[in-house]
Amino acid sequence: xxxxxxxxxxxxxxxxxxxxxxxxxxxxxxxxxxxxxxxxxxxxxxxxxxxxxxxxxxxxxxxxxxxxxxxxxxxxxxxxxxxxxxxxxxxxxxxxxxxxxxxxxxxxxxxxxxxxxxxxxxxxxxxxxxxxxxxxxxxxxxxxxxxxxxxxxxxxxxxxxxxxxxxxxxxxxxxx
Amino acid sequence: xxxxxxxxxxxxxxxxxxxxxxxxxxxxxxxxxxxxxxxxxxxxxxxxxxxxxxxxxxxxxxxxxxxxxxxxxxxxxxxxxxxxxxxxxxxxxxxxxxxxxxxxxxxxxxxxxxxxxxxxxxxxxxxxxxxxxxxxxxxxxxxxxxxxxxxxxxxxxxxxxxxxxxxxxxxxxxxxxxxxxxxxxxxxxxxxxxxxxxxxxxxxxxxxxxxxxxxxxxxxxxxxxxxxxxxxxxxxxxxxxxx
Numbered sequence: 169x170x171x172x173x174x175x176x177x178x179x180x181x182x183x184x185x186x187x188x189x190x191x192x193x194x195x196x197x198x199x200x201x202x203x204x205x206x207x208x209x210x211x212x213x214x215x216x217x218x219x220x221x222x223x224x225x226x227x228x229x230x231x232x233x234x235x236x237x238x239x240x241x242x243x244x245x246x247x248x249x250x251x252x253x254x255x256x257x258x259x260x261x262x263x264x265x266x267x268x269x270x271x272x273x274x275x276x277x278x279x280x281x282x283x284x285x286x287x288x289x290x291x292x293x294x295x296x297x298x299x300x301x302x303x304x305x306x307x308x309x310x311x312x313x314x315x316x317x318x319x320x321x322x323x324x325x326x327x328x329x330x331x332x333x334x335x336x337x338x339x340x341x342x343x344x
Numbered sequence: 345x346x347x348x349x350x351x352x353x354x355x356x357x358x359x360x361x362x363x364x365x366x367x368x369x370x371x372x373x374x375x376x377x378x379x380x381x382x383x384x385x386x387x388x389x390x391x392x393x394x395x396x397x398x399x400x401x402x403x404x405x406x407x408x409x410x411x412x413x414x415x416x417x418x419x420x421x422x423x424x425x426x427x428x429x430x431x432x433x434x435x436x437x438x439x440x441x442x443x444x445x446x447x448x449x450x451x452x453x454x455x456x457x458x459x460x461x462x463x464x465x466x467x468x469x470x471x472x473x474x475x476x477x478x479x480x481x482x483x484x485x486x487x488x489x490x491x492x493x494x495x496x497x498x499x500x501x502x503x504x505x506x507x508x509x510x511x512x513x514x515x516x517x518x519x520x521x522x523x524x525x526x527x528x529x530x531x532x533x534x535x536x537x538x539x540x541x542x543x544x545x546x547x548x549x550x551x552x553x554x555x556x557x558x559x560x561x562x563x564x565x566x567x568x569x570x571x572x573x574x575x576x577x578x579x580x581x582x583x584x585x586x587x
Contacts (some may be wrong), residue, residue, distance in 0.1 A: 169432070175425070192347045199351035204364075213369050214394045218374035228385035234390035237534065241397040246533055247409050248542060253530035254412035255548045256498065257470055261416065261524050265501045269491035276487060285483070288507040299509075 175246060274343050278313055282306050293342050294321060301335045310337075319343060368498070386479040396542050408544075408552050410448070414497045417556050418527045420445075420473050424498050425523055431475070431491030431559060438481030472522040481537070483507065483515035497560045498523055 176183060192315055268290050279285075283306070285299035301307050307327070314322055319341055328330035419425055422445055479488070486507060493500065497539055504520040532541075544552070 191549075192351075195348055195351045198356050202355060204356055205363065209362075209366060213366055213373065215354055216373045217369060217376070220373055220380060223380045224383065225375055227380055227387065230391065231383050231387040234387045234394065238390045238394040238397070239534065241394065242534065244397050244400060244402065245542070246403065247405055248397075248544075249532055249544075250536075251405070251409040251412050251528045252544065252548060253528075254409075254416055255551055257524075257526055258415045259413060259547070259551050260468065261499055261501065262554075264549070265494075265499070267494055267500050268505055269487055272487040272490055280457070285509050285566070287506070287509065288505075290505040291503070309582075 211216065261293075266293060271343050272296050275341070278341075279339075280306070293344050295339075295343075297339045297341075298326070299337065300330075301337060303333055304329065304335055307335045307337065310339075364558050374410075378553075389418070393537065393539055393542055396539060399463075411497075411552060411560075414560060415499050415558070417498050417523075417525050420525055421498075425475065425500070427501075428496040428498060429493060432489055432496060433479055433481075434486070435492060436481060436485040436489040438479040438485070438489060438517070440476040440477065441480050443478070444476045446476075470524050471528045472524055475520050477519040477521070479517050479519070480514065483509050483513055486515065486517065489517070492559065493519075495558050497515045497555065497558045498525075499558075 178186070192242065238292065271290060275288075275297060275309070279297070279299075282302050283299050284301075285297055287296075287298045289296045301310065311324065312325065321340060321342035323340040324337060325340070328336045348368055414424075425445075429440075429443075438515070479489070490502070490505070494502070500521045502519060502521040506518040508516045510516075
């Protein structure tokens with residue numbers, strides 16, 4: 169079996185020159201690779217730029233077509249938006265509206281069919297009812313009913329008993 | 345070393361060209377791709393919206409729009425109030441003694457400016473027309489009269505009510521109420537509407553169902569309101585009159 173031993177027999181100056189040549193060759197190689205890489209990157213970048221610009225043009229056209237398709241229904245859109253606008257306003261009105269009917273029903277229930285009213289006013293949740301009850305016993309029942317519930321405003325005044333035994337009253341009450 | 349000058353200078357030029365030409369171009373391409381995605385998304389959004397709006401039942405939409413307009417008219421339609429209140433008054437054995445519109449005293453509502461799903465309800469969007477009415481009839485029907493009056497379209501809001509009873513049981517009822525009108529139009533940009541803006545919310549559907557149950561029959565024919573059974577998909581029909 170042969171064994172080879174590398175022994176550089178060149179003088180040291182020549183060795184240095186050889187080494188420099190090798191470095192130059194390597195640097196040239198790297199520069200060449202970098203140039204190729206640079207050129208390839210440049211081509212890819214330009215191609216991508218061209219492609220994306222074309223895509224933008226194409227998508228912008230398609231977007232415009234889609235917009236036109238949507239705008240075709242302008243009448244329906246207007247009608248729907250008008251409906252939603254008006255519905256919101258109606259909701260606000262209903263929300264703020266004070267309903268009188270439930271209060272009148274509650275008052276009728278409270279006074280019972282025996283009560284004879286002479287006048288009734290309702291304003292902002294406050295009810296003022298004036299009238300008569302047939303007997304004093306009915307006044308007691310009314311008082312008991314008033315005491316049973318915790319009304320925010322309640323005042324029974326102007327009480328008087330007539331010769332006939334009828335009891336006049338004035339009731340101020342708020343149910344809410 | 346002179347032989348290294350060319351590749352090193354070339355390398356430097358490549359680096360400079362990369363920094364000043366290639367990198368900005370790459371940035372531009374990234375931006376263009378982003379722009380493309382945005383365009384695609386926008387196109388899809390418009391297509392979805394067009395599809396949604398096309399799928400709406402036009403008759404149902406018109407009916408609902410008329411219902412909302414009936415609830416709050418655009419104009420100070422006196423005839424609407426006459427029609428609307430005529431039935432409750434008659435049904436309860438009352439007759440109208442006096443009806444007064446104070447058209448010159450229109451006051452503005454207290455509607456605040458709100459951005460309601462991009463539909464701007466501007467301040468003072470609602471005008472109130474004060475109305476006073478005096479009716480005569482049986483006092484025992486007062487609750488029923490008021491209840492029916494509060495369930496008519498156009499909507500009225502009673503401010504004050506006074507009743508004077510006669511010994512015979514007859515009563516004179518004085519109402520002080522107002523009718524709300526609005527001629528304002530919603531301001532919106534159709535292109536900025538989202539899919540959500542093109543669908544009535546459940547609250548809006550419920551409100552319209554509620555309004556549909558209000559008394560409107562006697563004058564709906566006068567306004568050519570079609571009797572269309574309406575109902576949102578996916579749940580029980582709240583507009584159906586025969587439940």
